[in-house]
Amino acid sequence: xxxxxxxxxxxxxxxxxxxxxxxTATACKDGRINLSPKGMDCFRVLSPKLCGYLDATGSGNETxxxxxxxxxxxxxxxxxxxxxxxxxxxxxxxVVRPHHxxxxxxxxxxxxxxxxxxxxxxEVESTQKSCGYAVPEMELKGERQTLKKxxxxxxxxxxxxxxxxxxxxxxxxxxxxxxx
Numbered sequence: 001x002x003x004x005x006x007x008x009x010x011x012x013x014x015x016x017x018x019x020x021x022x023x024t025a026t027a028c029k030d031g032r033i034n035l036s037p038k039g040m041d042c043f044r045v046l047s048p049k050l051c052g053y054l055d056a057t058g059s060g061n062e063t064x065x066x067x068x069x070x071x072x073x074x075x076x077x078x079x080x081x082x083x084x085x086x087x088x089x090x091x092x093x094x095v096v097r098p099h100h101x102x103x104x105x106x107x108x109x110x111x112x113x114x115x116x117x118x119x120x121x122x123e124v125e126s127t128q129k130s131c132g133y134a135v136p137e138m139e140l141k142g143e144r145q146t147l148k149k150x151x152x153x154x155x156x157x158x159x160x161x162x163x164x165x166x167x168x169x170x171x172x173x174x175x176x177x178x179x180x
Contacts, residue, residue, distance in 0.1 A: 002130040007048035012087055012127065016045055016077050020140050022053075024120075025074040026066035026093070031172030034062035039143060044109045051075075051089060052121040054110045056147055057159055057167065061178065063120060065170035067093035068177040073122055080140075084132040091122040095177065115151025115159060117167065117178075 008016070016022075021039040042054040055063065067073060073093040078086045096103050096119040106119055154162060168178050 002128050005127045005129075007124055008045050008051060008089065008127055009048070012129065013045040013048075015079070015085060015087055016043065016051075019077045019079065020143070023076045024053075024063055025076070026063050026070070026072065028066050028069045028170075028172070028174055031170070031174065032062075034066055034170075036063065040113060040147070041111055041143075042113075046109065046121075049124045050121065051124065052106070052119050054107070054113070054116050055118045055120050056113070057115040057117045057151060057154075057163055058147075059166060060171060061117070061163075061167035061176040062170050063093070064095050064118060064167075064178070065172075065174040065176040067095055067120070068180075069174045073120070075122065078132050078135050080135065080138040082137060084135065086130045086132040086135065088128040088130075089122060089124055090127070091125045094121045094123070095119070095180075096121060097178070097180070113151075114148055115154070117159075117163060 021037055022043060023035060023037055025033065025035045027033040038053060040056065045051045071092045073091060075089040076086065096106055103119065151159060163178060168176055170176060
């Protein structure tokens with residue numbers, strides 16, 4: 001049976017911190033549903049009602065476009081260890097970019113890594129804990145370094161150009177607000 005709450009408890013903040021990856025899901029009224037895996041120690045619970053993650057430059061910017069257009073976001077954390085747990089966070093997203101006034105303050109709890117495009121903040125509306133009995137047990141081999149190396153090789157100017165070329169609209173044509 002699933003258990004619901006209106007915030008992230010200390011117990012589940014600790015569970016979240018133990019997970020090496022999580023998934024984000026967003027959608028607009030029309031178009032595709034976006035589901036993205038995330039890793040790189042980029043997630044933080046900032047308070048029981050606020051959490052967020054550093055969003056690295058990638059092939060698209062669907063989450064940002066969907067948040068700008070609709071706002072809804074769901075996060076899913078699941079254990080791949082003996083503990084069979086799935087934890088979802090439902091909320092409203094907000095995108096904070098490096099040129100925004102509150103970026104430096106909001107970025108403080110996060111690690112530094114190259115290629116960060118924005119912070120995705122989530123105002124928590126509800127959470128759900130459920131069993132993960134069908135999720136396989138797996139062992140983490142290690143964190144991939146590919147995205148970090150790619151961003152380092154691009155450099156600041158190369159990343160800005162890549163974002164301008166590839167991250168300004170979603171695959172369904174929704175504005176991502178990269179320059180908002």
